[in-house]
Amino acid sequence: xxNPFEDFKNYPYKKKEIPxxxxxxxxxxxxxxxVEGYLKLVEEEVKDLVWMVEHSRLIKAYSSAVRTIQKxxxxxxxxxxxxxxxxxxxxxxxxxxxPAGIYLSALLNNAKEDTIQLGLYEFKRxxxxxxxxxxxxxxxxxKGNAGDFIGAxxxxxxxxxxxSTGNWAGAGMMDGELSISGxxxxxxxxxxxxxxxxxxxxxxxxxxxxxxxxxxxRGNLIRPYEASTR
Amino acid sequence: MGNTVFEQENDMQKYRENGNFRQKVxxxxxxxxxxxxxxxxDMRVGEEPFNSALLFSLLTALNRGKELIxxxxxxxxxxxxxxxxxxxxxxxxxxxxxxxxSGHPEQTEEKIIGRPDLGRLNQGEEVVVWSYLAQLPVKIxxxxxxxxxxxxxxxxxxxxxxxxxxLNDVIINxxxxxxxxxxxxxxxxxxxxxxxxxxxxxxxxxxxxxxxMALMIGMKDRHENVLRSPEYERSFQEILAQRRDHHExxxxxxxxxxxxxxxxxxxxxxxxxxxxxRQEIRxxxxxxxxxxxxxxxxxxxxxxxxxxxxxxxxxxxxxxxxGCHYTGFLCHHMKNCISNRFPTSVRxxxxxxxxxxxxxxxxxxxxxxxxxxxxxxxxQWKDDVISQKQTSTRRDPLQIFMAKxxxxxxxxxxxxxxxxxxxxxxxxxQSASGKDLEPIEGDHPIYLEIKRDLEEVR
Numbered sequence: 001x002x003n004p005f006e007d008f009k010n011y012p013y014k015k016k017e018i019p020x021x022x023x024x025x026x027x028x029x030x031x032x033x034x035v036e037g038y039l040k041l042v043e044e045e046v047k048d049l050v051w052m053v054e055h056s057r058l059i060k061a062y063s064s065a066v067r068t069i070q071k072x073x074x075x076x077x078x079x080x081x082x083x084x085x086x087x088x089x090x091x092x093x094x095x096x097x098x099p100a101g102i103y104l105s106a107l108l109n110n111a112k113e114d115t116i117q118l119g120l121y122e123f124k125r126x127x128x129x130x131x132x133x134x135x136x137x138x139x140x141x142x143k144g145n146a147g148d149f150i151g152a153x154x155x156x157x158x159x160x161x162x163x164s165t166g167n168w169a170g171a172g173m174m175d176g177e178l179s180i181s182g183x184x185x186x187x188x189x190x191x192x193x194x195x196x197x198x199x200x201x202x203x204x205x206x207x208x209x210x211x212x213x214x215x216x217x218r219g220n221l222i223r224p225y226e227a228s229t230r
Numbered sequence: 231m232g233n234t235v236f237e238q239e240n241d242m243q244k245y246r247e248n249g250n251f252r253q254k255v256x257x258x259x260x261x262x263x264x265x266x267x268x269x270x271x272d273m274r275v276g277e278e279p280f281n282s283a284l285l286f287s288l289l290t291a292l293n294r295g296k297e298l299i300x301x302x303x304x305x306x307x308x309x310x311x312x313x314x315x316x317x318x319x320x321x322x323x324x325x326x327x328x329x330x331x332s333g334h335p336e337q338t339e340e341k342i343i344g345r346p347d348l349g350r351l352n353q354g355e356e357v358v359v360w361s362y363l364a365q366l367p368v369k370i371x372x373x374x375x376x377x378x379x380x381x382x383x384x385x386x387x388x389x390x391x392x393x394x395x396x397l398n399d400v401i402i403n404x405x406x407x408x409x410x411x412x413x414x415x416x417x418x419x420x421x422x423x424x425x426x427x428x429x430x431x432x433x434x435x436x437x438x439x440x441x442x443m444a445l446m447i448g449m450k451d452r453h454e455n456v457l458r459s460p461e462y463e464r465s466f467q468e469i470l471a472q473r474r475d476h477h478e479x480x481x482x483x484x485x486x487x488x489x490x491x492x493x494x495x496x497x498x499x500x501x502x503x504x505x506x507x508r509q510e511i512r513x514x515x516x517x518x519x520x521x522x523x524x525x526x527x528x529x530x531x532x533x534x535x536x537x538x539x540x541x542x543x544x545x546x547x548x549x550x551x552x553g554c555h556y557t558g559f560l561c562h563h564m565k566n567c568i569s570n571r572f573p574t575s576v577r578x579x580x581x582x583x584x585x586x587x588x589x590x591x592x593x594x595x596x597x598x599x600x601x602x603x604x605x606x607x608x609x610q611w612k613d614d615v616i617s618q619k620q621t622s623t624r625r626d627p628l629q630i631f632m633a634k635x636x637x638x639x640x641x642x643x644x645x646x647x648x649x650x651x652x653x654x655x656x657x658x659x660q661s662a663s664g665k666d667l668e669p670i671e672g673d674h675p676i677y678l679e680i681k682r683d684l685e686e687v688r
Contacts, residue, residue: 004683005659007525013656016668 030074031081035092037068038082038103045099053098053149055172061099062133065106076116079107087123097147101129109135109157120144126166131159134176148185151178154195167204170197173213189215189223251511252588254501258317259288261500265456266313267306268443269436272625275583275599283310283434286603287409289582291318291368292511295575296389296408296429298374298422298607300627301436303413308372310436311409315368316457320487320494320502323455324463326370329362333376339384344396347473356397362470364394365479367406374410375422382426389429401476405505411436414627424566431575432600433607435627456498462490515585520577520592526652527597528576530644530676531637534560535568535609537675543567546610559643559675560636565610575604598637606633647672654680 045061085092086100104127108116114137120127126147131140136156148166151159154173164182172191183201190207197215206215206223215223263269263284271279283299283306290297291314299307308330316323331342343364347357363369371377371385388394392403410430412422438444469482484505494500503511520528539556541548544567556562579600580592589596606629616628624631644651654670658680661667669681 001662003659003662005655005662005680007520008522008652008655008659011522011652011656011659013653013660015657016670 027078027081030072030078031085033072034069034074034078034082034107035085037065037072038086038092038100040068041065041103042096042099045096058102058132058153061102062106065099065103066110069107069110074107074111076111076113076118079104079111079116080118082107083118083120083123083127086127087125097125097128101127101147101149102132105129105132105134108140109133109138115139115141117141117143120146120163128166131157131178134159136176145182150180151176151197154178156195164201168207170195170215171207173197189213249588251503251507251514252586254503254507255288255292255318255511255586257501258314258503259284262310262313262317267310268447269306269310269439270443272437273599275587276595278587282603283307283436284314285583286432286434286579287311287314288318289579289586290409290432291315291407292508293515293578293582294405294407294512295431295578297410298427298430298433299409299411299436300414300433301411302438305436305438307411307436308370308409311370311411313457315370315407315409317500317502318508319366319368320491320504321366321368322459322463322466322490323457324460325362325366325466326368328463328467329366329368330370330372331361331363333371333373335376335378337377337381339396342385343388343394344399346397356399357473358396358399360394360396360401360476362467364388364401364403365470365476366483367403369406369408371408371410373413374426375412375420377420379420379423382420382423386426386429389426404480405508427607428569428571430607431571432579432603433630434603435630456500457494459490459493462486462493466490511585515578515581518581518584518590518592520580521594522652523594523648524580524592524597526648526655527594527641527644528573529655530651530674531601531640532568532573533674533676533679534640535564535572535605537561537679539675539678556675560609560640561675563612563615565612566608568605568608572604572608576600579604594641598641601637602630602633605636606630609633609636643674647674651676658684 041061041064044064082104108131116139118130118140120142121144126145128147129149129152130142130146131151131154132149133153133155134140134151134157138157140157140159142159142161142163145163146161146165149168149171150161150165151169151173152171154170154176156175158177159179161180161182165180165184167185168187168190169180169184170178170189170192171187173189173195175194177196177198179198181200184199184203186205187207188199188203188205189197189210191209191211192207192213193211195213197213199215199217203217210223214221263281267284269281269284271281273280273282273285286297287310289295297311299311301307312323312326315321315326331337342361344358344360347359350357389408392406394401439447465486466483469479469486472479488504491502491504494502536544537556537559538544538548538561539554540551544561544564546566550562554562576597580596583600584592584596611632619632620628622631626634650670650672651674654672654677657667657670661669661684669677669684671677
């Protein structure tokens with residue numbers, strides 16, 4: 001068959017480019033890097049397929065996650081995309097709740113945006129550790145129910161949950177504000193040393209050991225006892 | 231690997247000869263312009279001024295073309311063709327005159343092509359006596375539009391292929407060029423039929439030279455012409471009248487032509503072209519490549535002249551839809567579809583022009599220079615387009631003026647997106663070669679034509 005364009009055989013060509021294609025391509029590249037970072041973290045953390053919530057382990061996992069994401073140029077849409085991928089499990093073969101939450105928190109805490117909103121309504125899974133070590137100057141709004149350890153180690157940021165949380169909400173928080181419009185589980189505010197927790201719904205249980213900070217229930221201070229009874 | 235010494239010497243020899251031939255052709259142009267066909271330059275190629283009638287006649291003679299020369303009576307239409315023919319084909323002017331055919335309503339096939347040899351016919355033999363027009367490589371038909379339309383068909387095949395048939399005999403010209411002249415429409419003229427007009431490669435106007443040069447022409451002796459040689463003319467006619475095989479006669483004509491050329495050089499210092507030289511020039515010309523811009527520009531022009539979004543291609547009997555997206559392109563302004571003879575004419579004339587100017591490839595400038603003269607007679611404009619343009623201030627006859635405007639317009643469109651068009655063609659090459667690439671899209675008929683090609687090729 002004759003090629004009627006033979007004269008242009010050696011002309012340097014550029015492929016057809018639709019702007020949307022380029023955007024999608026760039027997005028896919030970023031999400032690919034994010035997923036790769038997560039899998040690397042999981043590989044490091046879950047060598048024996050069990051991940052225990054220990055203070056030192058959390059710090060190590062978080063530091064590792066921060067190192068991994070430093071070179072990735074992502075935004076909040078990419079974080080949401082990772083949540084979708086974690087929930088669907090198409091690109092990610094296994095979801096280990098702890099490292100997944102730590103990794104998501106590292107992404108949220110290091111995002112360019114100061115205020116981040118994350119919709120959780122449509123996810124089948126509950127995400128744990130969201131808002132872990134949320135720093136000062138950051139506001140995270142979670143729409144929908146979240147898992148355990150929400151706002152754990154909160155470090156000056158403002159975390160608002162429009163829904164309920166599981167156990168250990170605000171555990172070990174040092175500073176900042178955690179507001180929950182729904183219910184919380186057991187050990188709310190355990191080991192907290194600063195900051196403030198506001199719960200509008202039902203509190204299943206308060207943490208036994210609380211070093212500082214305040215817990216309000218429907219506007220009433222319930223911890224520390226001394227301050228609330230004064 | 232580099233060329234061998236032998237090849238390099240050959241190349242050098244070729245280069246020298248080519249340069250000599252070019253110089254010879256330019257001398258012919260200059261000689262005719264300064265002495266025989268006085269006229270004003272009316273076009274420029276790059277910085278160089280030319281007279282279009284003379285330039286295109288010369289290119290027509292060199293590349294075996296067909297030229298239609300229009301103009302007012304007495305402004306040198308036939309004369310320019312005669313001088314160019316005599317000098318490029320090394321024939322005396324009187325022989326050219328003798329071979330000319332005039333168009334008029336009573337013209338017959340017997341006068342134009344050939345007649346039976348009556349003496350031999352009486353003896354029961356069917357032998358054709360061929361006309362000079364059919365035999366000689368230079369053919370001039372004067373006032374072709376005075377031939378009735380039915381008789382124009384008689385010369386179609388001869389004009390197109392150089393095949394001349396009469397009774398059961400045929401002669402085929404291996405080298406020929408044709409010039410036809412036409413007056414503007416008056417009571418005595420007919421319309422040139424579309425198949426005939428499409429066979430002409432170019433159309434030019436032989437113009438009034440202006441009062442000063444007209445006076446110089448008027449001062450010349452009408453009966454003295456340096457290109458005439460009654461003695462040689464008789465010898466040529468004797469050969470043509472012989473009852474011999476056509477090819478044998480052509481060899482004899484070439485021999486005599488060589489002697490005539492020597493005579494002209496010796497007596498008048500006029501150099502003319504031999505058959506070998508013409509062949510060598512043609513070979514060199516045909517080797518000249520079209521650069522990518524010229525190539526893409528020509529494709530763009532053809533796309534506009536043949537495209538129809540709704541009906542697949544331009545057809546004379548299809549009407550354009552109101553509100554068609556492509557109303558801004560040429561396809562919307564014309565009735566007919568451009569023929570396949572058009573790109574052949576463009577390539578040939580652009581190559582000849584590039585060769586004459588000593589350029590190594592055909593570029594956009596060559597294309598822009600030749601295109602109006604190749605398009606003007608081939609495009610049938612819609613009536614409303616003609617009525618918009620016919621009162622415009624201009625120096626050219628309407629059809630050439632409109633063709634020039636058309637070329638400028640398409641060039642502007644091409645220039646705006648030349649990279650994209652070339653890219654589309656390059657991508658199309660890769661795609662047609664099997665690569666998984668989407669065709670490039672854009673707002674010009676050429677992109678859709680490329681897509682259509684790819685649908686066929688894939």
